[in-house]
Amino acid sequence: MLDRNIENQLVNNPLQYRSILTIPKNIRIGLELELESINPEKVYNLIRKQIGTHWLTKTDKSLIKGQSTEIVSPVLTNNKNCWEVLEKLGELLERIKPTFDNCSFQVNFDGSLLPTAEERLIFLKLYAFYEDIIYRFSKGENEHYRDSLDTYASPIILSLKDTLYFGEDDKDLILERFNNQKRYGISFKTQKKDLIEFRTPNGTYNPILWQNYITLFYYLIMCVVNRKYNIQELDSYINSYSKLNILESYELPREEKALKLSKQIFLNQNDRIYFLHQYLRK
Secondary structure (H helix, E strand, O other): OOOHHHHHHHHHOOOOOOOOOOOOOOOOEEEEEEEEOOOHHHHHHHHHHHHOOOOEEEOOOOOOOOOEEEEEOOOEOOOHHHHHHHHHHHHHHHHHOOEOOOOOEEEEEEHHHOOOHHHHHHHHHHHHHOHHHHHHHOOOOOOOOOOOHHHHOEOOHHHHHOOOOOOHHHHHHHHHHHEOOOOEOEEEEOOOOOEEEEEOOOOOOOHHHHHHHHHHHHHHHHHHHOOOOOHHHHHHHHHHOOOOOHHHHHHOOOHHHHHHHHHHHOOOHHHHHHHHHHHHOO
């Protein structure tokens, strides 16, 4: 149970759209927004006229043919103009009312943030340790898992479990499972560009949630960069994981574990409160 101080902060600090985030200004971000139940040509024209020609729309074979599109951002950085554009985009999408039954919201960061195989493997373990928290946090305003989740953003924990006793020379072999694929909620793209891609369980047109996703995923990466983890704790948790109905288990609220994650990765108290707001749905 959360203490009274946290409860009061949640009450007194409702989720709001921010003009700037706490992440560094030079961090390069790429976004991909999948939409269904829309006219793709109409979306293409709206994006070009109201958002800019440097934003792209394209088809995605995982979505409903002829009734869907994927919006791809240019490289974004943490500045006021960026967040003004994204706020405008969110308002635009809200007006056309897309659905997200098969859709994801995807965030890409430079792979140079985790340059070594060792760092990427540790990051996968940290992600798996908090995967139950991340999935519940990332369900969007509709609060459900998309229909194609098992195919395009399934959990990674069991896939990591059978690699714990691989040798030191097998890091690259383990990472191959997560390179250039769309099966899991996390992927390392190493073709054309080196990227770390997060694939959420459900899409959304809410720009407040977009900001929260970006903030969470960046600081999760930084947790590895700054060595704020206990590798024995991560290995032990993954090794002992035995739940068969993973997504049902991930749906259960775990307040203490969510609070632990917020303290482990965020330095800014507002970031912690925004994360808890979205996770607890308060």
